Amino acid sequence: MTWVCRLHTIPEEKLEALLQYCWEAELKDSTFKHVEEGENGKIKYIIITCVSKDQAFRRGSLFHHRFGVFYEVEWKKS
Numbered sequence: 629m630t631w632v633c634r635l636h637t638i639p640e641e642k643l644e645a646l647l648q649y650c651w652e653a654e655l656k657d658s659t660f661k662h663v664e665e666g667e668n669g670k671i672k673y674i675i676i677t678c679v680s681k682d683q684a685f686r687r688g689s690l691f692h693h694r695f696g697v698f699y700e701v702e703w704k705k706s
């Protein structure tokens with residue numbers, strides 16, 4: 629069982645800082661994994677894999693407050 633936090637409605641001016649934060653988080657925390665989804669070279673979603681529902685909500689809340697993005701937490705079968 630895997631939980632994901634899907635970041636969306638990302639402000640253009642904050643996208644680069646948000647991606648930099650994700651890359652740095654992956655280097656510091658082995659549980660932090662993200663994937664960028666989009667089309668035509670434009671990022672629409674950033675998917676963050678989490679080990680628990682609580683962790684997914686905490687990470688989504690952090691990104692919402694720090695970068696002004698919106699998020700959804702979803703359960704996925706492994």
